[in-house]
Amino acid sequence: MNARMSLAPSSPSSPGTTLLVLDAEPLPRLGRLTGRVRVEHADTSTLAEKLPSADALLVWDFASDAVRRAWPGEGPRPRWVHTASAGVDHLMCPELAASDTVVTNARGVFDQPIAEYVAALVLAMAKDLPRTWDLQRDREWRHRESQRVAGTRACVVGSGPIGRAIVRTLKALDITTALVGRRPRTGIHGPAELDRLMARADWVVCAAPLTDETHGMFDARRFGMMQPSARFINVGRGQLVVERALAEALSKRWIAGAALDVFEHEPLGPDSPLWQVPGLIVSPHMSGDTIGWRDELSAQFLELYDRWAAGEPLRNVVDKKRGYVPGH
């Protein structure tokens, strides 16, 4: 018997309910659900088989695109999918978007950590810290002049909570900051202004969700438009950037530097040419992952679970057509 069939809509959770967890590593705090729900685990190979009998799905292994591949086209499927990530690109597919399944995300957990990470990159590039490390390794004392960040201009692309936290943090460093989102509203510029704002920015920061509209948006044309002194930072998704175009822009000195924390293919293999592009800082998708992040993600999921079990409206509900939680 499929447990979901026996449940009234107002009481979606019971010991007969099944929570399926797609995980590659243990999830803290899940013991709190003992006796309240049947918890099953799946990996990439078993997900398709287990998905139809699950009432809810927790995508803990957010690096996997298994959900997109395993999602059942018709028939029984989870009524709720939560992903322990800000982006939902790895799980969205037309069938999920068209279904009545509610999708929620980890909105909020990564905002401040990513904003700090971007500030760290901006300051490290302004103060020439990568070169300082190289010189230290070579035991060479070489004084250089560095840059002031106060008074410089940033253009932040992506007006969700992460982009807005980045703006707050850069402004706190006296950087003049413009925010660009999908549609213009108070304090946020629309896409029509992106090229103009980017062309005069010292820092172009990408924190946009990956959607059909944003895929490959940072391409040769846009890198060619930036100032030769500009630096580009991507903490959104790898596919927002045409990596080959960025590597070429750096090699040809169209722009002065860049930092990528996300990549088209993760993990980046040892053979990737990106490791050695001049002026490019490569980090392993860690901008939002501060100590305790798994605990925070878990606590956030359990709070949502309590709401779902009580039949209360969920928070952080993703607009499945747009591919993110709509803001104000």
Added chain:
Amino acid sequence: MNARMSLAPSSPSSPGTTLLVLDAEPLPRLGRLTGRVRVEHADTSTLAEKLPSADALLVWDFASDAVRRAWPGEGPRPRWVHTASAGVDHLMCPELAASDTVVTNARGVFDQPIAEYVAALVLAMAKDLPRTWDLQRDREWRHRESQRVAGTRACVVGSGPIGRAIVRTLKALDITTALVGRRPRTGIHGPAELDRLMARADWVVCAAPLTDETHGMFDARRFGMMQPSARFINVGRGQLVVERALAEALSKRWIAGAALDVFEHEPLGPDSPLWQVPGLIVSPHMSGDTIGWRDELSAQFLELYDRWAAGEPLRNVVDKKRGYVPGH
């Protein structure tokens, strides 16, 4: 004839006045003084000989301690000495302190740049950027958890304009910050509270002037008092820190990391063991030197020169007994 003798006190500058410049490299903008004052140049070897006939001395080569060694004990000497640096430790000596010569410094020029540099180091250490560079060099994708800086505690030692700018910048990053100065006053803790504040700080930042009181203040006892997770940053003067004690504290993991921008002996030679102390970031005394800094220092001197030439009171006057410009 000594030009100084013919000048009334209210008109200290004339074409007969001599401005001596201790410089190791050209000084921008000095051409503005053409026809107004006789400009002579000295280096370390000629300073002692030229000093008695100078009315004013500009210490442009602030890395040199030639002034301290060459200062005339008695007899004619400059009435005004300006140093293009925040610290005056390199030129002060008992004879200069006891004389009626006015000493001014470059107060203000370095505040914001050094504050940004400290923020860059704090964020780089919190986000483990040095390790990221090492891993990139090795083409190795290794995800780590990093630290949030918001909510951490800093203890900034040195309550002059540089220390206060550091406090403002760290506070803007939501770091809880305590400032320690020579005497307690509103918003500033006295030296008696240093050990207590330092012992609970995540970041201990030294931006104090080098004086008899502060010499070697960061020693084994103080490093032993800090938290094992704490990081130490020195942007003041090298002699404030007992370098051997810091190296030992890092090697023994008494503290988690450190960054030195200033050293007991500068430049640091290739044989110094400091280059390779684990967890120590070494940079070549560059924290305050942002693009245009020489121009700013020069503009600041020329403004002071105009005041001096007009017989107006000087700004940035150093309390020669204390060794810095007293604050409020």
